Amino acid sequence: MSVLLCLRFNQEKFTMTMRAAVGLWVLSAVICVGRGHHHPDHLGHGNDKAGQDTVADGSANSVSLVNEANQEFSFRLYRQLAAHADSQGKNIFFSPASVSAALAALSVGAQGETHRQLFNGLGFNSSLLTQTDVDQAFQRFLQRANNTSQEDASEGTAVFVDNRFKPKPEFLQTLKQSYLADGFNVDFTKATESADTINKYVEEKTNGKIDKLVESLDESTVMYLISYIYYKGKWATPFDPKLTKQDDFNVDENTKLTHLPRTTCYRQAVLQLPFNSSYSMLLMLPDVMATLENRICPNHLTKWLKWMKPKRHDVYIPKFSIKTSYNLNDVLTEMGMTDMFGDRANLRGISEEQRLAVSDVVHKATLDVDETGATAAAATGIGITLMSFHRVPVLKFNRPFMVLITERNTEKILFLGKIINPTI
Ligand SMILES: *[C@@H]1O[C@H](CO)[C@@H](O)[C@H](O)[C@H]1NC(C)=O
Ligand SMILES: *[C@@H]1O[C@H](CO)[C@@H](O)[C@H](O)[C@H]1NC(C)=O
Ligand SMILES: *[C@@H]1O[C@H](CO)[C@@H](O)[C@H](O)[C@H]1NC(C)=O
Ligand SMILES: *[C@@H]1O[C@H](CO)[C@@H](O)[C@H](O)[C@H]1NC(C)=O
Numbered sequence: 001m002s003v004l005l006c007l008r009f010n011q012e013k014f015t016m017t018m019r020a021a022v023g024l025w026v027l028s029a030v031i032c033v034g035r036g037h038h039h040p041d042h043l044g045h046g047n048d049k050a051g052q053d054t055v056a057d058g059s060a061n062s063v064s065l066v067n068e069a070n071q072e073f074s075f076r077l078y079r080q081l082a083a084h085a086d087s088q089g090k091n092i093f094f095s096p097a098s099v100s101a102a103l104a105a106l107s108v109g110a111q112g113e114t115h116r117q118l119f120n121g122l123g124f125n126s127s128l129l130t131q132t133d134v135d136q137a138f139q140r141f142l143q144r145a146n147n148t149s150q151e152d153a154s155e156g157t158a159v160f161v162d163n164r165f166k167p168k169p170e171f172l173q174t175l176k177q178s179y180l181a182d183g184f185n186v187d188f189t190k191a192t193e194s195a196d197t198i199n200k201y202v203e204e205k206t207n208g209k210i211d212k213l214v215e216s217l218d219e220s221t222v223m224y225l226i227s228y229i230y231y232k233g234k235w236a237t238p239f240d241p242k243l244t245k246q247d248d249f250n251v252d253e254n255t256k257l258t259h260l261p262r263t264t265c266y267r268q269a270v271l272q273l274p275f276n277s278s279y280s281m282l283l284m285l286p287d288v289m290a291t292l293e294n295r296i297c298p299n300h301l302t303k304w305l306k307w308m309k310p311k312r313h314d315v316y317i318p319k320f321s322i323k324t325s326y327n328l329n330d331v332l333t334e335m336g337m338t339d340m341f342g343d344r345a346n347l348r349g350i351s352e353e354q355r356l357a358v359s360d361v362v363h364k365a366t367l368d369v370d371e372t373g374a375t376a377a378a379a380t381g382i383g384i385t386l387m388s389f390h391r392v393p394v395l396k397f398n399r400p401f402m403v404l405i406t407e408r409n410t411e412k413i414l415f416l417g418k419i420i421n422p423t424i
Pocket of ligand 1: 125127
């Protein structure tokens with residue numbers, strides 16, 4: 001059991017806010033997501049959102065298809081991370097938006113089976129969407145993120161290319177145009193220096209939150225793709241620091257928390273904490289964590305955002321700062337994106353002449369929550385290496401060894417010896 005600081009809404013202030021009745025539900029809202037919760041009528045993977053966009057405008061439709069796929073991908077990736085042995089007993093926190101932007105940018109350069117796996121893995125239906133549709137959708141998302149953002153939110157991508165490597169101009173053009181990528185030339189033979197260059201860029205873009213995305217670089221790296229995201233929000237109604245106090249946080253998920261209402265209809269308490277913007281944080285407190293983790297899907301999000309009504313509660317949430325770090329190679333492989341990592345990788349959309357493969361997909365994230373608001377940042381890095389040097393083990397005969405010369409069919413030994421000093 002660990003001890004955390006807890007926050008509590010100032011009740012008087014809350015009451016006043018309610019009395020002021022601005023017509024907005026400014027504050028805490030705990031809603032009942034009742035029994036009907038997993039009933040098909042409520043939960044079926046209906047197309048509420050797609051429906052709104054099912055107009056003659058095909059591009060609006062593909063944007064909403066990509067958006068839905070990204071939402072589904074978020075929960076699939078979550079489940080995969082949660083299932084991973086090393087996630088047991090660990091916090092999980094990542095940015096689905098950053099991972100999918102990085103992988104979608106990579107898929108621009110993928111072809112054949114590698115592309116099919118990336119497309120499927122990201123949840124894009126190739127009979128409904130082309131790579132160009134996906135690129136245009138990401139362009140919209142990234143522009144929108146950049147438009148609504150002042151200094152408090154930013155999202156983007158970048159590509160670092162080795163001086164001697166010449167990717168196809170169309171690839172770089174699409175990255176710049178659709179993924180709003182910044183482009184840089186680096187010398188990847190200087191592994192430490194180029195890692196520093198990438199890390200400094202990410203550190204600057206995440207306001208210091210992610211300071212070491214790249215720990216080490218494979219020496220055969222020719223290109224490094226990154227995506228970053230940063231969000232800093234102030235609560236629409238801040239917590240009163242005077243009410244912050246030490247309290248127990250029950251790490252054991254079976255422990256019942258008594259200060260949230262429980263009626264038979266509560267499968268989980270869902271709290272929406274709106275920021276002073278169009279963003280909100282949702283906190284979900286389930287009866288059984290595994291049930292929530294297995295069932296959560298984009299429709300829940302829609303329903304929660306739609307159905308929430310303000311109700312008066314004292315709310316306690318922990319004040320905390322966490323950092324996470326993932327190598328996503330295994331997780332993505334388990335999600336069917338296998339070929340990009342090995343000999344079968346087809347990244348001919350990046351280069352025809354050189355055989356390329358993905359060496360690593362890394363992801364780091366941070367989340368800080370306090371009385372005034374929350375700050376979250378994440379970055380994803382994708383290392384792209386020359387396949388011929390891809391993880392080829394090194395074997396150096398730099399100490400005494402035996403030698404033998406033989407004819408293969410007869411196994412006649414022509415020569416046999418031992419080399420102790422090759423210079424005499
Ligand atoms: C892709 O879309 C087609 C046409 O709507 C549909 O028949 C098919 O089931 C979809 N595939 C997947 C995997 O959802
Ligand atoms: C971003 O803002 C510009 C002008 O301010 C506008 O023309 C454009 O449509 C906006 N893009 C999105 C995706 O909202
Ligand atoms: C976001 O907008 C700012 C100012 O409009 C611009 O300088 C910056 O390059 C944009 N970033 C991206 C990723 O497009
Ligand atoms: C929320 O934003 C508005 C204007 O953008 C500002 O007047 C108000 O003080 C902000 N509230 C908080 C709690 O930061």
